Amino acid sequence: MRGLIAIVSSLVLAAAFAAPALAQQATKIGQHNAWGTYSYQSQAGKVCYVLTVPTDKQPPSLDHGDMFFFVSQRPGQQVSYEPQFIAGYNFQEGSKATVTIDKKSFSMFTRGKSAWVENAAEEPVLIAAMKTGTDMKVSAKSGRGNPTSYVFSLKGISAALASIAKCK
Secondary structure: OHHHHHHHHHHHHHHHHOOOOOOOOOEEEEEEOOEEEEEEEEOOEEEEEEEEOOOEEEOOOOOOOOOEEEEEEOOOOOOOOEEEEEOOOOEOOOOEEEEEEOOEEEEEEEEOOEEEEOOHHHHHHHHHHHHHOOEEEEEEEEOOOOEEEEEEEOOOHHHHHHHHOOOO
């Protein structure tokens, strides 16, 4: 899994920030259980993020492609951490993805292969839930209308986020 994370890291950056010209080669900072930490230099400054891949993909009969959940910290932004889910396929137009940790659910809007927390004010609440949870489930609908779900381990998320807290 670590090798896969390292290989796709720069591809994720390009897709995540929708600015391939600005995305630079990522440098791995560390590994905290299921979560890798990375940084790259952008025109606005150093960008740090944590990244993980799912431990389970449903239904198993579908080709899900490469799936990632990551949390970035961008320079000059008021939001401390920005969670994002990236699928290996385009989401159904106008659909929502749902993140569930314990009994808390968060709605994410989708565009292309990416999903972000619908209400930015809930981002810190999602991050707090990630730090106290064991697993996180993400449910979405593919462009072909297939319901999909993924489980991500939250083991190591607190240490990973702490390691990028002072990203400069």
